[in-house]
Amino acid sequence: MLEGKKIVLGVSGSIAAYKSALLVRLLVKAGAEVQVVMTDDATAFITPLTLSTLSKRPVFVEYYKPETGEWNNHVDLALWADMMIIAPASANTIAKMANGLCDNLLMAVYLSAKCPVYFAPAMDLDMWKHHATQENVIRLKQFGIGIIQPGTGELASGLHGEGRMAEPEEIAEFISTEIKKKLPLKGEKILVTAGPTYEAIDPVRFIGNHSSGKMGFAIADRFAELGANVTLISGPSAQKSKFKIERIDVTSAAEMLEACQLHFADAKACVMSAAVADYTPEIVADKKIKKQEDRFNIDLKKTVDILKTLGSVKHDGQILVGFALETHNEEQNAIGKLQSKNLDLIILNSLNDAGAGFQTDTNKITMIDRELMSTVFELKNKDEVAIDICKKVIELMNA
Template sequence: MLHGKKILLGVCGSIAAYKAAPLTRLLVKEGAEVQIIMTPSALPFIGPLTLATLSNRPVLHQYADTQSGEWHNHVALGLWADALLVAPATANTLAKFAGGLCDNLLTAVYLSARCPVYLAPAMDLDMYQHPSTRANLERLQGWGHHLIAPETGELASGLYGQGRLAEPETIVAYLQQQMGQSARLRGKKVLITAGPTYEGLDPVRFIGNHSTGRMGFALAEAAAAQGAEVVLVSGPSQQQVTHPGIRRIDVRSAEEMYQACRAHYRGQDCVIFAAAVADYRPVKQEAQKIKKKEDRLQLELEKTVDIAATLGREKQGQLLVGFALETDNELAHARQKLEKKGLDLMVLNSLQDAGAGFGHATNKVTILDRSGDEQAYPLKSKEAVAADILEHIIQKLHAS
């Protein structure tokens, strides 16, 4: 499924660099064209000759060949690739990527690349858990990069924990899923909601929530990568769209989101309600800023439109997917919403699970369907969660 794909493989200075050899072999076996770029610190860990032999291409590790004078054009390399895979990605290189630093050929190619970026970190337990590393990974994922999470096991330091580079077979399987099956939604139309809604109190204040929109945007990118024509209706969000197959519509309130969804509802093959829509809004939005006068301020609220339930009653063959963020009796409440709103799939996550919910680059979900089946997944990046959800959707669409 990777046949003919052009892959830049970045290899950084880690003991896990030895895995670049079997990884290269597997990629070439799948029919990919592999160009390896090593950082200077990677050279002591594995010889370029080994990787050059396996990839059938000279390994690059500097801007120019000092003997021949040949310049290795980082811009041309970035434009050549269908994917940039960095495995192993060290804490140092991740920090450079996140900060826009450019002091070697790999970082220069990264800044020039227009293709999807896949990061497979490898480092010791405490380095991976350090707040700076976590912040860098969250920032990179916020830019749409894919995280191939490290595995848990015995580390080179002798400690046990998360930080081991994913096995080459795991990395290749992830690439196959992301790149090799890019047409399974071709000809399909997908409508997705994302982010929070802001319900105005006055010109400067609103009722909202902590949703960043990252899950909805990840779903939009994943669906577009599978060939779908995507309409993304987003509440206020700092997330950015990168795929040209996504049409983004920005809204603010629950009513605006409902109207935008209703306008595009007909003719959709699938609708994914991933937004965190406010349940209530102020009955009256003041025209002027509310002044601080009394010790207490009483607000009168009214229900907003339930977008999923309302459109569910108007269902005309669309596959409908909802999200449920729960804090107690999670499965029972999610199953109840699934039936009540006429949905086909429900994606459940709980605020009781560390790393799940709002404000995280990761999520931990359980996917339920109307037949009573449910499938729980471990904590993953939201991009990986989006791939899992899309797999269920594709199976449902193909079965109908």
């Protein structure tokens, strides 16, 4: 859940600041980009060098660097962030947050933040229980600021009770859970196919195509990023998923059909981006065919149309998306496929468009829905194309 997330980590003046080092390490290890902003008091407990080394980014403490006059722009920092975590949040920092005081860079970033903000209190028992602190916490909750509850245990004063900052592992898990709660496809089952199929001629030769699987893998990753439980059925491909995805590897069209039939019924949406062979050898030789004749013929038979098969059993509320890679009569052919196979959406590619098609990092698509509403997109990176496709699928799911 933290993969690719941009996180501003605020560190205020508390003995618990030593835990921030492990927190930074956990967030970075989970794939997040972490920008640390410290108060001046926090530097007495842990050095900026430590947190800079772990985050692989410079740590910001002051509004500007006196030696160069360079400004640490608090607005840019706030806009950059997908979320902001203040850990540890001392009683003093919590009071400033609740009352809009802005006497350091951290508070300037906080007051400029439009992203979700969370704070992990860290202080002694009596400070935490004090009416003023509790009123400030209530006020922050009313602002929509999320609290990561302090734990109970031995405190720096020697007292035992509530007030110690949550452990770094607990904070990282808390943030991951919060992200999951807000994802639009949380818990939805999505089926995606990708890559080519290889139809065997003999033990060493096959009929195939040039599909790399890049588009399908990008779509699967985007769905996973949006919280879906993704099953990816892939033909032979060197691509790897960035997220935790159930991957089923197949080789032939028959194997892909079998896998799709096994998983389609439970899927809320299915995006069939695989380039499945239309024909397969009628007879597969059990030994390597030797080169003897000047001419060699292979009898082919049609493969089962996976997309049409799924379209025939699609239930109400289920979204089925197909792809059409065309060289001529592009829109006419795509619409024919959309209607004959009972699809909700067809993604049209044309090999006449430079930068589109197999083996490229870019794609240019046109989306056509059941009402024959057509949306043309410019040439984009396939990751960006995946965002557009998934956005449209969500719209159809919510319609």
